[in-house]
Amino acid sequence: MYYPSALVTVKPSIDNSSFYLQLDDNTTLAPTNMKVSPFGKKEVRALVNYTLDDQAETSPHSRAVRINWIDSILTKPLAANLGNMNEKTYGDDPVEIINDWVTIAEDGYLTLRFRTRWGYGVKHTINLVPSAEKEQPYKVRLYHNAKSDLAGRIGDALVAFRIKSTATQTENSSDTENIVDLILEWKSYSGIKTATFKYRVPKEPITGITEGSFVKMLD
Template sequence: MKVYSLLQKGLMAVLVVAGSMGIQSCQDDDDNRYYVRVPNALVTAKTDADETFFLQLDEETTLLPVNMASSPYDGKEVRALVNYEEVDQASGRYTKAVQINWIDSILTKPIAADLGEENDEVYGNDPVEIVNDWVTIAEDGYLTLRFRTRWGNSSQPHYVNLLRTNNPDNQYEVEFRHNAYGDTYGMVGDALVAFKLDGLPDTNGETVKLKLKWNSFSGEKSAEFDYCTRKEVNPNPEALTSMRSTFKVK
């Protein structure tokens, strides 16, 4: 089986970004071509109320792609990896004007419904490792995760979800669920998924600790993220959609 660490369009280079910095400093043509294959931002791809396609870079910064007249995602909101360059053009109400060299969507999902006693059967509890990486972050109302597990059967999609734990002492506690459908052997590889957090209580402008729990290969683990309910840039966003991933996850 041909294994990809993350996504096809240059994302394997994320694993060696630190090493690539020295190469990029040479500034020759080969270096520049390598640079545009490496993602330099994690964004939310959005369509504004007037159908303008733009990217949310962080809580405050928006990017206007001058070389893309419309969204490649049919107006749906998704998380994506992108390689872009700032350009000296008018950006209107957006923070910066940019040229998009490439953009690749990440599987983007809402928080899953709590099925009670059926959670284990439906959502599974197969082990994963959450990778401490620049793309593992809570921002713009999403929890984006790079996770690592075993992939043996190339035709068997893995099912990943985020559930609320309904912990009475922490309303911002969630758990990552992974159902490999028995595909728990084989080579180790990474994938990305993003979960929209609008199913959590509004933080009312405060930054709180979002606690993530998961079943790892060495037992239960947890991590905390700074989280604040996002301020809507688009007052009428279209429905969330699940986009593709190189690894077969759903």
């Protein structure tokens, strides 16, 4: 029970009278021991440890589960593309993106585990900015501002970004047709790097965003 079972999206109802967990693009989990989301009306990404509850009714969800613990991840919207002002506004300090099971594009989110230097209790900022190039609508750039906190110990953090897209699935389109290459660009300690994620475009437009609490010294 010490380690997370999964990375999920916590999806409460409008009034938070109920909620469920989106495990991946196709699988949902129905908590049987928690009626309302511990994060209120906020939709956030979270790490969760759960146990399958085979005795409970699952409909309309894929599985029934008992939540042992759940902790939210900092969840943010895309930041505005400010052109030549991006680096000045959002910072240009290096990070490394870690190839890990939580580094994934799914359910309308890009979740990242990244590594940098931390120290002295300074709150860093991290932002994801969409490309201004019309021919690359699924390219994004990660910006990190360490607030001059560059000499601390190396440590990891998690952040999730909700990806807005002008394109959404149509009712008649197949899942295969709506899987695109999402290109992430960032400044690493050895220069500019890129990574490509397979991303399934959501069927519905994405709206609203809230922040989580998993990373305490990150904004």
